[in-house]
Amino acid sequence: MDKLIIQMFNKNRQEIFNRWMEEMESIREDHRLQNISDKAYKDTNVEFFNIIFAHLERNEYKANDELTDFAEKLFQLGWRLSYLTQGLQNFRRIILSVLFDTEKSSTKVFDMFDEIDRWIDPIINQLINESAKNWENTVSIQKVALQELSAPLIPVFENISVMPLIGTIDTERAKLIMENLLTGVIKHRSQVILIDITGVPVVDTMVAHHIIQASEAVRLVGAQCILVGIRPEIAQTIVNLGIDLGQFPTKSTLYKGMQSALEMTKRKITETE
Amino acid sequence: MNIQSCVEVRNEWDIVKARQEGRNIAKELGFGSVDQARITTAISELARNIYLYAGKGRIEISNLDSSGKIGLRIIASDDGPGIKDIRKVMEDGFTTSGGLGAGLPGVKRLMDEFSIDSKENEGTEIITTKWLR
Numbered sequence: 001m002d003k004l005i006i007q008m009f010n011k012n013r014q015e016i017f018n019r020w021m022e023e024m025e026s027i028r029e030d031h032r033l034q035n036i037s038d039k040a041y042k043d044t045n046v047e048f049f050n051i052i053f054a055h056l057e058r059n060e061y062k063a064n065d066e067l068t069d070f071a072e073k074l075f076q077l078g079w080r081l082s083y084l085t086q087g088l089q090n091f092r093r094i095i096l097s098v099l100f101d102t103e104k105s106s107t108k109v110f111d112m113f114d115e116i117d118r119w120i121d122p123i124i125n126q127l128i129n130e131s132a133k134n135w136e137n138t139v140s141i142q143k144v145a146l147q148e149l150s151a152p153l154i155p156v157f158e159n160i161s162v163m164p165l166i167g168t169i170d171t172e173r174a175k176l177i178m179e180n181l182l183t184g185v186i187k188h189r190s191q192v193i194l195i196d197i198t199g200v201p202v203v204d205t206m207v208a209h210h211i212i213q214a215s216e217a218v219r220l221v222g223a224q225c226i227l228v229g230i231r232p233e234i235a236q237t238i239v240n241l242g243i244d245l246g247q248f249p250t251k252s253t254l255y256k257g258m259q260s261a262l263e264m265t266k267r268k269i270t271e272t273e
Numbered sequence: 274m275n276i277q278s279c280v281e282v283r284n285e286w287d288i289v290k291a292r293q294e295g296r297n298i299a300k301e302l303g304f305g306s307v308d309q310a311r312i313t314t315a316i317s318e319l320a321r322n323i324y325l326y327a328g329k330g331r332i333e334i335s336n337l338d339s340s341g342k343i344g345l346r347i348i349a350s351d352d353g354p355g356i357k358d359i360r361k362v363m364e365d366g367f368t369t370s371g372g373l374g375a376g377l378p379g380v381k382r383l384m385d386e387f388s389i390d391s392k393e394n395e396g397t398e399i400i401t402t403k404w405l406r
């Protein structure tokens with residue numbers, strides 16, 4: 001950027017600072033930052049301003065480590081990307097208006113205008129990329145966590161396992177249910193598996209089909225599934241859909257399912273004296 | 274008629290979104306838990322058919338108030354391949370995708386009114402209504 005522009009901004013630094021701080025105060029609620037203490041908000045703004053200004057002085061055309069570290073710190077604290085982009089946009093608006101006030105030659109103003117845009121746009125882009133990376137990272141971590149939770153097979157007694165299903169079942173999860181059932185049956189030598197659908201909000205034809213297929217496959221490896229936790233409204237919609245669960249052992253509750261599972265493996269629960 | 278919600282269906286998560294909208298509106302209109310489940314399931318079937326067979330489309334949910342009767346209407350529309358033989362797809366067990374073939378006849382039984390309008394290579398529109406009793 002032209003040395004002269006930088007000099008001029010340096011001369012007006014205090015004014016730019018004051019106007020910028022004022023603007024940032026007025027947009028605070030837009031970025032849901034009203035819960036942060038006044039002091040913390042102000043300190044962060046000052047730090048942000050100093051980083052932007054140093055950036056301008058050093059005449060760098062991409063976000064430096066100082067800025068990306070600052071951004072990362074804020075993302076981790078849950079601040080929004082829009083705070084940063086708007087902060088930069090406000091900064092641009094203010095320095096442009098300072099520029100108009102001091103420089104009277106219109107061709108010069110145009111050139112400077114252009115230079116300022118070319119300085120600030122890559123910085124904004126880089127912050128957006130950083131934030132996107134941050135999000136992608138979070139999403140992929142959560143995806144793994146979700147996958148681990150999505151179809152657990154829990155060996156409860158010898159030869160009896162339970163698979164509690166909670167939440168929506170999509171195709172990916174349906175695949176996992178099948179895989180975990182089959183590997184679990186072999187690993188735990190299960191004879192009976194209770195599939196608990198108490199926590200599944202909607203049982204449509206797709207979900208029913210996957211459960212039927214999974215239990216067929218389990219039968220082929222020599223075990224038996226019992227479907228438990230069918231809520232009354234789910235029972236009615238299954239009947240309305242015309243899905244035949246005739247050959248499929250079902251029980252209303254996990255407790256009743258466990259009783260039959262014990263019976264099927266020639267055991268029962270008794271009270272002690 | 275009053276459109277309460279319109280969900281574009283493009284992926285599996287949009288199906289979940291459409292049925293959440295449906296459940297909320299059904300609850301608001303005063304449907305009981307069994308009818309809420311019926312409405313949600315019907316939306317799930319229609320939205321999944323759109324996703325599977327047409328690729329994309331939309332689910333519109335509106336509330337009806339005709340001469341004191343309150344109802345919920347679902348319009349599922351797409352610009353997909355359309356349905357050649359409507360009589361056939363309404364038979365229990367008919368499927369071209371290895372499914373149960375229970376979706377469309379099931380929706381008809383879950384809801385009170387049901388109609389399909391479809392032209393080959395132009396798309397499909399299914400309108401179905403549940404009345405509050």
Ligand SMILES: Nc1ncnc2c1ncn2[C@@H]1O[C@H](COP(=O)(O)OP(=O)(O)OP(=O)(O)O)[C@@H](O)[C@H]1O
Binds near residue numbers: 369397
């Ligand atoms: N929106 C649509 N566009 C084109 N074809 C459709 C559409 N909806 C349904 N069909 C056709 O109608 C057939 C029957 O649909 P239906 O929902 O009854 O069963 P399915 O989707 O095959 O299986 P299920 O719904 O039981 O999992 C489908 O296999 C498909 O060929």
Ligand SMILES: [Mg+2]
Binds near residue numbers: 372375376
């Ligand atoms: Mg279907």
